[in-house]
Amino acid sequence: MRTSxxxxxxxRSDTHARAHTHTQMFHAMLDFSEKQLERAKxxxxxxxxxxxxxESPGSSPAGRLDKVMKSIKPAPEDALxxxxxxxxxxxxxxxxxxxxxFLRTEFSEENLEFWLACEEYKKIKSQSKMASKAKKIFxxxxxxxxxxxxxxxxxxxxxxxxxxQDITRSSFDLAQKRIYGLMEKDSYPRFLRSxxxxxxxxxxxxxxxxxxxxSS
Numbered sequence: 001m002r003t004s005x006x007x008x009x010x011x012r013s014d015t016h017a018r019a020h021t022h023t024q025m026f027h028a029m030l031d032f033s034e035k036q037l038e039r040a041k042x043x044x045x046x047x048x049x050x051x052x053x054x055e056s057p058g059s060s061p062a063g064r065l066d067k068v069m070k071s072i073k074p075a076p077e078d079a080l081x082x083x084x085x086x087x088x089x090x091x092x093x094x095x096x097x098x099x100x101x102f103l104r105t106e107f108s109e110e111n112l113e114f115w116l117a118c119e120e121y122k123k124i125k126s127q128s129k130m131a132s133k134a135k136k137i138f139x140x141x142x143x144x145x146x147x148x149x150x151x152x153x154x155x156x157x158x159x160x161x162x163x164x165q166d167i168t169r170s171s172f173d174l175a176q177k178r179i180y181g182l183m184e185k186d187s188y189p190r191f192l193r194s195x196x197x198x199x200x201x202x203x204x205x206x207x208x209x210x211x212x213x214x215s216s
Contacts, residue, residue, distance in 0.1 A: 073094065074094045074095070074200065078094065078095070079095075079197070079200040079201050080201060082095045082098075082192075082197070083197075083201070086180070086183060086184045086188045089188070089191075090115075098196060098197065098200070099112065099188075099191055100112055101196065102187075102190075102191045102194055102196055103187060103191075106187070106190075108187060110141065110148035110149070111150055111179050111183050111187065112183065112187075113141075113148065114137070114141040114148070114150045114179055115179055115180060115183070117133075117140075117141070118137070118173075118175075118176040120133075121133050121134065121137060121169075121171075121172060127167075130167055130169070131167050134164055134171055134172070135164070138160065138161070138164060142157060144157075150175075151179075151182060152175055152179070153178070156174055156178050157175075159174055159175075160172060160174065160175045
């Protein structure tokens, strides 16, 4: 009996069965990937919905920005001064309002809110009220996965947590300094390049130009 040097071919039915199995596995992988994408999209949509729900009803970031634009009436030189430093922006009533509105469009207003909360905290005179405010600030902005958690490094977070064991007016100084630095290097430059700020500056420049041309 002659033997062949090649292995016997698998029956045609087995080949078809394996091909069918591979096709099923391929489609199953596609279905799994699509389901994963759908889950990711669904999670993203849910987060966006919760974020919108936490905002005031019927108001969008763009809508609030337009509203602020109409209400802001800085003196001619003030808008330009905001560009000199973050300090000059934050101490000005309309500058603070404009910056807050801008941060809301980026969903990063928690940094400014934390900084302002620290400023208010340092004005408290009663030790009991200070302790209560300190726990509220930590729970709202610093604790991991808190509702308005700000971006702090682990050292600063732990250092601030330790400070709550002996509460003083300087308990949040390091954390506040870190967040101020983030705003100064990140959000503030973007604000100065934003349409909101440029419109205010250009409006004031145009007003100054028209005034000088009328007087001449």
